[in-house]
Amino acid sequence: MLAVWSGLAVCHGWFWRTDQRLPPLVPPRRWPSVAVVVPARDEAEVLPTTLPTLLAQRYPGQARVILVDDNSGDGTGDLARGLAASAGLPLTVSTPGEPPAGWTGKLWAVAHGVAEAGAVDYLLFTDADIAHGPGTLEDLVMAAEGGRDLVSQMALLRAETAWERLIVPAFVYFFAMLYPFRRVNSPRARTAAAAGGCVLVRRTVLEEAGGIAAIRGAVIDDVALARLVKSAGGRIWLGLAETVHSVRPYPRLADLWHMVARSAYTQLRHSPLLLAGTVLGMAVVFLAPPALAAFSWPAALAWLLMAATFVPMARYYRRPRASGLLLPLTAFLYTAMTVDSARRHWLGRGARWKGRHYE
Incomplete structure (x- = not known):
């Protein structure tokens, strides 16, 4: 033992170390265009906290937010439209309909958002329960422009109740044991993983790898996406976040x-x-x-x-x-x-x- x-x-x-944070950031000469895709199913409870943090992103280039209402029954889409009334990044809310056979609902919604985004330079996939600091998008793009095709940050998960404090930090520890971040970030290693709450990917590389359709049935979609990009020759990076938080509670x-x-x-x-x-x-x-x-x-x-x-x-x-x-x-x-x-x-x-x- x-x-x-x-x-x-x-x-x-060195899976147990927590030093894999965003690499040194240098502003690009031209800020690329970005579409933020948010798949959301019955997320009316958390959207008032999280969606405004996306709309308030400080980004020097062209950016927009696309919230894909995945056939919610709690008014998620209408609530999102109401939140967009304040100033900030433009918001599009759309509904893709029920997923076809072989697709998970989330990935069907993500694919719909990608199609809606069109020919942007980057796509940021983020979950509806994730709150972002005002400079998150800018920092992710600078990290990607440094020679990476996929940049992902594992959000700080909520750890407030006794059960959350016991289990949540260990969840991240065990995840890092399965997918050591240093190996994920090494082009020489086959290990690939991402954290689905915050994944920025270069659109052209994603398309060349087969697009979202290539992983359409994946339940653990973040790891599947990272494997897809890395196996196609893309360079990926995964680290811990400081200004990206999950607000979803798991009290019991x-x-x-x-x-x-x-x-x-x-x-x-x-x-x-x-x-x-x-x-x-x-x-x-x-x-x-x-x-x-x-x-x-x-x-x-x-x-x-x-x-x-x-x-x-x-x-x-x-x-x-x-x-x-x-x-x-x-x-x-x-x-x-x-x-x-x-x-x-x-x-x-x-x-x-x-x-x-x-x-």
């Missing part, structure tokens, strides 16, 4: 459980073998060290090393440094969520989101 954690800490892309354990369980088994490609390997791996790597710490000093050191790798993420989310000692508990919960995700799939109740079910 100690050898495993020593290897993870030193040889796994049940809310967080559903967030993870609806797609965890999809991440494992619906493979019972991968599921078994994941459960075994989580047990050996995260659960065994505290279970054996009282009887084995290497196990105790492994637990302390595990907790130490969590310190940068704890700082990022303004949690106590010692919160890493609870990683085994959080890992146990994530393992249970993953098993439940498989159970839902086997019962025909797999990936569900806002009234839609995807096989």
Whole structure:
């Protein structure tokens, strides 16, 4: 166990570090055009907080916001139109109709927004629950103009309730363990990932890679998009955000459980073998060290090393440094969520989101 954690800490892309932030920014000679595409389904609760932050972006070039109302039943489209009455970037609200067979609703909405955007230089895909600092768009474009085709920032997720504080920072930690940001950002590595709440992509590169249609059935669409762009030769970048926030609340354990369980088994490609390997791996790597710490000093050191790798993420989310000692508990919960995700799939109740079910 100690050898495993020593290897993870030193040889796994420094996944635990939180230093992957936007690279040095230099204003371009010509500011390219950008269309911000926001797929939104029943988002009336969060739009008054998030949409004004997009409309208020300080951007020196041509930019517009396209909110695609994905057949909402709560007045999302009308609310968005009302919010556009104030000064800011121009807003277009459209509805694409129900998605055809083989498409997820979100990606059908995104494809509709891309078509509406026309021949812009860049597309910014952002979720309806994401609030942006006033300079987000400008910073993303400068980062892309530095030789990148896709730039993504993982939004700061809400961590206010006790369950959110326990589970949310670990969610980002585990994501970085799956997709070490340094490897994502290296053109020499095959690892590819993005954070769907904030993804800026060069339109021509996206089209050359096959467009949104190439990933139309993807449930984990952000990772699929990054893989599409990188496999086509595009250079991608993923890092942590400072001025991009998710405002969606997950106050109860049940809310967080559903967030993870609806797609965890999809991440494992619906493979019972991968599921078994994941459960075994989580047990050996995260659960065994505290279970054996009282009887084995290497196990105790492994637990302390595990907790130490969590310190940068704890700082990022303004949690106590010692919160890493609870990683085994959080890992146990994530393992249970993953098993439940498989159970839902086997019962025909797999990936569900806002009234839609995807096989």
